């Protein structure tokens with residue numbers, strides 16, 4: 001994987017003449033991950049960088065696992081795709097799977113289940129490491145049979161299991177929809193830090209765009225470039241803003 005900043009020329013070339021559309025994940029990409037999500041408020045720098053891009057005529061889309069409402073207020077100039085673009089209320093079978101996750105979370109202090117419109121999320125960021133391994137084993141043993149029967153879809157993010165309907169939309173679909181709507185010459189630029197962003201990376205590359213992994217880049221990823229963390233995401237946005245100044 002290539003360092004974003006060492007590849008500035010290549011990236012600028014890829015965007016030149018096109019209509020860049022910037023897709024940003026939120027937690028771990030635009031704001032540091034905190035023990036409790038409500039503490040992960042965007043920095044002034046992050047809000048300014050996004051605002052400048054938008055004022056420069058670049059469409060900015062936040063694609064997040066969060067529920068709708070929180071980010072719209074912080075970033076009024078962007079389009080927000082909530083819940084990874086999953087798109088519809090969960091089915092009864094997904095709800096039942098979420099109930100099973102609640103049973104698991106009762107056994108592991110510090111974990112909890114968050115109910116969103118489209119998915120049930122078992123968070124275990126605050127469970128100690130040894131117990132986390134046990135929790136993962138237990139959750140996999142419950143969820144894998146349901147996945148195999150194509151009854152639910154499971155996304156395994158950073159210290160979270162997200163269960164949604166089989167066939168629910170993902171971040172890749174969200175990128176595709178926006179790029180198609182943006183019309184000829186649209187070039188997606190995607191930033192994300194987690195496995196749930198991989199579908200968006202793949203989609204960005206399919207459109208000749210730029211896929212940027214934020215943070216640890218030692219594992220497998222469809223991203224072509226990396227930045228080292230949230231601070232560098234913001235620097236990268238500033239570079240993009242300069243290179244696509246209209």
Ligand SMILES: [Mg+2]
Nearest residue numbers: 025027028194
């Ligand atoms: Mg993230």
